[in-house]
Structures are given as structure tokens and as C-alpha cells.
Amino acid sequence: MRSALITICAAAAAGLIAVPVPAAQAASPAWDDDKGTLSVTPSTIAPGGEVNLFTDACGDARRAKANSDAFVSAAHFGPAADTAGLVAEARVRRDAAPRSYDVWLTCEDGKGKATATLTVIHHNRPSPAAPVKAGGGGTATLAEQATESSGPGTRHAVTGLVLAAVAAVAVALRSSRRRGRIGG
Template sequence: MGSLRLTLCTGLLAACALTPAAHAADGSGGGVSVTPSSPAPGADIALRVTGCSARTATAASTAFVADVQLAGADGTLAGDSRVRASAQPGSYEVKISCAEFVIQSKITVVSQSEQSQQSESRPQSESHQPSQSQSHSQTSALSDTPASPVAPVHAGGGGTAHFASVDVRGAGPGTGQAVTGLVLAGVAAAAVALLSARRGRGRD
């Protein structure tokens, strides 16, 4: 009996030693986004973390001037920080401590010249869009153009369905159709009466 207890205790201790702690998980289910993605020394940044069910978390990195306090709800936390002015260009580890796990990510710090080049290389969507004056002149030109006559559409396309619905709602039966209906109804009534009379005579 003593050997059985010793075996059970040894098994429990081995299971506890092999089971990892919950807070040691790397939190692969979470996500981290940094804006701008490649900041320069002294630049302000915004952190956004997803996958954390807690309302608060802390982000720490040697690239930051201080730890970032993140707050939010519904699994999304956000906070602001600043890159140290003395930070050298390179990759820095970011560790977000959430309630259930720790999310590990990285941030890339670039030099001021590289950040300026990235800003200049971004496509300027405004340059491809017409200005307000050009749009106004085009609209004026279209409004000054005389309208050409257009023949009514009699079949096909979406116009057919539209006009058909109008005709069905507004048009009723004609006079000739009404007279024909009354005549047919009278003939049917006479035939029913004659058939009933014949059946009554046959029974007598």
C-alpha cells in the first residue's frame, strides 16, 4: 500500500513539473499594430493591441521613453507613446503584458532621413483627382449642352418593367370587355337554370 501511494505522489509531481504556467504563454492569438510603422527617434507613436480580454495592459520596450499604458474594451486596447530621441535605428522588441498572456512583437526605428524618404515616396492621391475648379467647369459645360430628343422605349431593358407597372396600375377594363363579360355571365346562368329544371323533371 505504501509503494502505491509513493508511485501516485511521484506521478503527480512529474505532471506538475511538466505543466507550463499560464502566464508564460506567448499570446500568439493577439496582434499589435504601430502607427507609424517605422518611426524615427523622438517621434510620437500609437499602439493598438487586439486579442486581450482585459480592459488594461502594459507595453514595454527599450525604444520607448516609458512603458505604455493601454486601455480599451471588447478585446481592443490602445495607447500612445514616444520613441526615445537617443534610440538608434534598428529593431526593438515590444512586450505587451495582458491578463492572460504576453504578446511579443517588434518595432523598427529608422533615421530621420529614411522617414522623410518614406513620406515623399507615398503616392499622392490628391494629384490624380480633378480640382474643384475643373469639376465645376466640366459640370457647366455639360449643363450648357442642349438636350437631344430621345425616342420612347417600347420594349426591353429596365424601362419596360417601369412602364408596365404604371400601365397595370392606371388602366382598367374597357366598355366592350365589360359588356362581353355580362353576356357570358347571363348565358351561364341560363344554362344552369335549364339543367336544374331537367333534373327536377327526371326525378318526378
């Protein structure tokens, strides 16, 4: 009977931990327009960086174009190899000011349209003049800033409290079981 109670508590804790992250906290944000979806990855980048664009707003159209005040030039979309959408790459201007920029997509047939937002941030440290091509590139500083500014959030605190409660219940049940054996 008691082991069944512990099992139920553990299952409830596991269920709470497995609750999916809301769409607002998803890693790759996408914004919906009345005609389709356009996603920009990464959605936060430093000047001079490159972003990947994906859309499913164009239906059967095989080409599209995206513009933004943050881009060096217009991004030209082509068919995606593994999905039923269109993909493109765009480079962010080196002189882009740190703020949010709108990205507008127009399909070649003129029927599909979508918008997204791109945020440009500046580094507070200068980048090396001749960086080694060892991976990470310009995003290494962004990753460092993200880890410095973020810590355990509400989800982590709730998870910890649930696990602590399950552990406390298990210890209490084990102690009462042990006391019953000694007294009897």
C-alpha cells in the first residue's frame, strides 16, 4: 500500500516535470501573418552575422524574397530540401543599430506574405581581428552573454520543489514504516 503511494507521488512529479515548454519560450520563434509563417533563426544576432529564414507561406510558389532594414541585401528563397517550404540566408549589416527589425516576405506569385522580427544586439567586448576557424564564430559571444544573464527560472524552481516534496514523502513513509516494525 505504501509503495503504491510512493509510486503515485513519483509518477505525479515526473508528469509535472514533463510538461512541455509553452510556445512563447520555444527556441526558434516564428510569427504568423494572415497569409503564412516566416521564421528567423537565430532571432537575436550581432551585426555582420548570418540568419536562416524559413517560410511555408508561398504554397506552390517556388521562389520568394524577404527584405529588412537589417539585411545587407534582399534574401532570395528557394525550395527546401527536406520540407515543403522555402529557405534562404541573409547577412545582417555590420552597421546595424541595436534594436528590433521587421522582416517582410513576399512570394513570387504575390499571393503569400508573412512578417517576422529580428533583434540586433551589440557586443560589449571587441571581436578578435583574426579569429581562428574553430567553430562558434561570432555566436560564441552571444552564447556567453546568454549564460551570464540567464539562470534557473521558475520552471527549475518548481521542479526542485516537487522533487524535494517527493523525497520528503518517501522519507516520512519509510520512517513510519520503520517505527511500526520496532514497536510491534
